[in-house]
Amino acid sequence: MNRLIVLAGPSGVGKGTVVRALRDRHPEVWLSVSATTRDPRPGEVEGKHYFFVSDDEFSRMIDEGELLEWATVFGGHRYGTPRGAVDSQLADGVPCILEIDLQGARQVRESMPEALQVFIAPPSFEVLVDRLVGRGTEDERERERRLATAKDELAAQDEFDEVIVNDNVIDAAGALERLLLPSR
Template sequence: MRHRGRLFVLSGPSGVGKGTLRTQALKGIEGLAYSVSCTTRSPRPEDREGVDYRFVSEDEFTRMAEQGLFLEHARVHGGPRYGTLREDVERELDAGHDVLLEIDVQGALQVRSLVPDSVMIFVLPPSEAELERRLRGRHTETESELRSRLESAKRELQQAEKYDHVLMNDDLDRASEGLRRIILSYREGGLRK
């Protein structure tokens, strides 16, 4: 009988580098699946449909939420909605694959309440100033949106103590290796929940 996979949740404020760490983990860890989130936001130039996100209308998202299709979902920074499809996650876990979610703090705390044995990993920026520099460097938000994200980040940083692991992203190679070690340690039976 095949064992059920484990759910890993990578979370933290916008601009902390979750996406980059997720990409590194998927390249370096065999049998790790990524669940592509649904969103109502408009695609950015670098976004690929079905790879980075599934882009849906507000009405479609509402219908999906009402049908209970999401494991977690939230409106982020007062704007677009994001959600993880329950069926995608369950299919991978049932196939014996570990699943990595890259989601915001609201969604991560929802997952924790629904899947208590999920492994919660919070990504910290080296400093608030560095986080602001990273967000500004993306050139994807207006000044007002940027301020909102930074205010949200301050609140989200206070949630780090609710996570199983805290990972500082001050050096990509070191943070990537830290994430890899966390995931592999659960596979090797070194860490328990």
């Protein structure tokens, strides 16, 4: 059985950190690379962290059905998952993770209901605030926008098949590993 996990949770909850810890133990797990219209942050690499595309290119990808899901988030930037790469990895039997937002998870549930939907939650809202502030990648206005979005996302966690509380990265990665690779 091919295993596809759709992983979502609020900004700053540690989704990327949990996935990195899992992939350190299991490099065979494929993590989709999203396309985005936002500018790269310092240290981000094209094709590794995101595919950075223009608004026109993103619109073309939507029009031609090249995105499995897409959404406009965080002040107008668009993010989406290229469909072809996901289909190819699943066809090869590779365990896959899509690390996406709530809107995207809802779209994937419609188009790929067989995917396991997993929500990464913080131990508390206060911890989420501390993590988001601590990473220092957004200005105050952007942080406030992301925290408002986080409240909506946290309220939607019951829509997911599984919820993993990220109070410890190693434990959260272990829980994700058991879901994605149950026979290992």
